[in-house]
Amino acid sequence: MSPSRLLWAALLAAALIATGCTTSTDDAADTGVGGEGEGEGEGEGEGEGEGEGEGEGEGEGEGEGEGEGEGEGEGEFDLDEGEPQPYQTPAAVMMDPATDAQPDPACGGEYVATLRGWLVDRIGRPVPGAFAQACITLSPSGMLKCIRPANADADGVFTINVPDGDRCAESIVLRAILPGTPRASMFCDFDIAGAGPSMSFAEPYVLYATHPPRSRPEPGDINARRTVVFSSGLEIDLTPFDFNNAGYGALRARKVDPTERGLCFLEGTPVPDAMWAFSPEDYLLPGDGPNAVRFPNEDGLEPGETVDLYLLGGLECNVDGRHIREGEWATFGTATVSDDGAMVVSDPGVSLPCLTWLGYRAR
Amino acid sequence: MALSRVSTRASTGAVKRSAAQLLLALAAVGLLGLTGCGSDDDAAACLPPEVVDGPLRTDYPTENIGRSTGETLENLSFVTPEGESFELRSLYEQPGNKLLMIVTASGWCSACIEEQPKLQALHDAFACRGLGVMVAVFEDQNFAPAVPQDAANWQRRFELTFPVVADEPFVLGNYYDADLTPMVMLVDAETMEIISVETGYNEANVRAVINAYL
Structure with missing residues (x-):
């Protein structure tokens, strides 16, 4: 070596x-049941639980051998088992965000000022505290820049504001994640053609528990x-x-x-x-x-x-x-x-x- | 504050080049061919002796400290992968450094990830001509403030041979629109004057400044 x-x-x-x-x-x-974990994890954890079952820790010195030592909270860690429920789109998702952004006529790509969407689990329940983070490929330079993440609110709704000067997009990729929890990241490279200054996603991003x-x-x-x-x-x-x-x-x-x-x-x-x-x-x-x-x-x-x-x-x-x-x-x-x-x-x-x-x- | 437009001092750099510096540059280029300069440690080895053995810069500039182009970059502190303090003074005092390239990075930033091989390539090409590169990791992929291990992982992952540090308090976030990443800052290493601050990696702009200063 x-x-x-x-x-x-x-x-x-x-x-x-x-x-x-x-x-x-x-x-x-x-079983989806965590044992007793210890300590706190990063971000919005799905908590510690009581009961039987296997568990594991994530993060610093947590949850060894028992339970989910991630995040804060109480109760069992939910593995999203069960029948998915019909989506209930939060009203805020389709509301026009307050913005005075006017498309730049010189933009040869798509002028995007805000991105709004929502994050749910497999069942369709909101995932508050999850992060939505976008990277934008600018038009016409092709330069890639990444925008600081936005947190989802109690309804799982997030809003990403694209800084002025970087709104002329060739493409945008969005990543959704709930750090400190055993949920898989989600990446979506979505079609922005004809999107307009404010993009809203009627379909949610789903963070699957693992x-x-x-x-x-x-x-x-x-x-x-x-x-x-x-x-x-x-x-x-x-x-x-x-x-x-x-x-x-x-x-x-x-x-x-x-x-x-x-x-x-x-x-x-x-x-x-x-x-x-x-x-x-x-x-x-x-x-x-x-x-x-x-x-x-x-x-x-x-x-x-x-x-x-x-x-x-x-x-x-x-x-x-x-x-x-x-x-x-x-x-x-x-x-x-x-x-x-x-x-x-x-x-x-x-x-x-x-x-x-x-x-x-x-x- | 949106700082996506470049403000350069390229014309000043051109004025600064003297005949002696040009000879030095030619000698360095010649040595580059002989020594195959590639790592940060090797940078000093490929510089002419009169540069390596010449008078050191020891008093970090303290006048006109600011955050904008034309102002002096403060002697900021970071943490090395080994957990030790690292100050910009180290780059200022390093023999032969003429131009510094300070870049922010985070684990969640795919643009930063794509940029790293390009930074290494610039280091490999221009370290012997006086380019000093430093990457400051400020968050990990889960948006948590960076710790030394994150800097270590970053350096290992991209096989970077220049300094990589952790910027846990994100001090560099005060120098640009931190809603966007990465930041690329170019600094005159002899005066620590900020030459340009951009978000995103603009190869053409970077090389223009390099050509003007080195």
Whole structure:
């Protein structure tokens, strides 16, 4: 091991110890019930709970072995189980924001002064305190700038004001996140054509809750590759050292039906056969080997059959040197059904480069 | 305050170049070819001896302190990835620094992420000619104030060979419209005079100032 890798390993080991990374080997289904956690997390947490079940901590020295040590609050951590409810669009979403912004006639792109939308969970309930953050590609320069995030109010409504001088847009990407909670980030690259100075989104952004893994080995040798198994049977080979944000100890996932609501990034793309959301979002540094992916062959694919693997572009997803844009649903490799037909296995050399959303589609 | 327009002092930089400085620059370029300058530590190694061994700048300028172009940049403090204090004085005193490029970054800013390889490329190309680059990380990807570990992660992630610091109180937010990120500030390293402050990375503007000052 090189000296620089040894130093980073020591720093990461300290960070993982502080985050209280645990091994969870219980094969029970996620109950959505947290144990008693400790302390406070960042942002709006979904709180600590009482009861039984597995839990894990996120953040500094919290929730080791029991409960959700994230955020503040009381009660169980809600994993958004149950039947989604009809959306009840807050009135504020469609109200014209008070602005005297007049489109710049010299703007060859779209003149956008405000962005207003709302954030909900899978059931359709508002997620107050979540952040909506936009990055704008300016017209005609193509320069990319990012706007400070806006918080969602009690109804989940957010308003982003685009600073004067930077309102002539070629494109805008919006990221939604509730930090300090096991909710997957959402990225949407939306169509701004004809948007006008004030853009309002009638459809909400959905922040899906994720589940703890079924099995996640203790950090141990953080340079050692190991397999994390999620409750849906998804397996990923990972190295804790390669997590850019030390997210190994908090890694969670949720299998999401592609027909669920709020999957804005799938618009205009082939619908995947299955997909998973991850939290926390992280970028996986290039390591010594591939971050292989395996999942149960639940679609009855034939042995040897090939599927395309997809990922959602996040803050930084790079595949073979190509940057996957935020909000882009892009292929990053292929996987093949095993000889016994039980699993679908990523092909040699195929590596998951970031933890945002993952999907596959049979050819 | 919107500071998206550039205010430069390029013409002043051009006036400042003397015959001796031009010879120095030519010598540095020659050395660049020989030494393959690439890292912050190597910058001094590729500078001419008369620059490295010459009189050091020791008294940080204290007159005309301000936040606008033409004013002197205050000796701001940050924290290194190792948790140690880092002051702008370090860049001022570094032998050979003629032009400083101070950039803000945050973990949630994809524009900042895209910018990093370009900053490293500028460092690789111009460190031996006197360009000093520094990135100040002010928030992580979850919008929390940056801690030294964030600076460390940032430096490692992008393999940056110039200083990366944590700006937890976000002191640099006082110098530009902090509703937008990143900020790119160019500073005359010999006087600590602010040359320009922009939001977003404008390669053409940056190179124009570099060409004028180095």
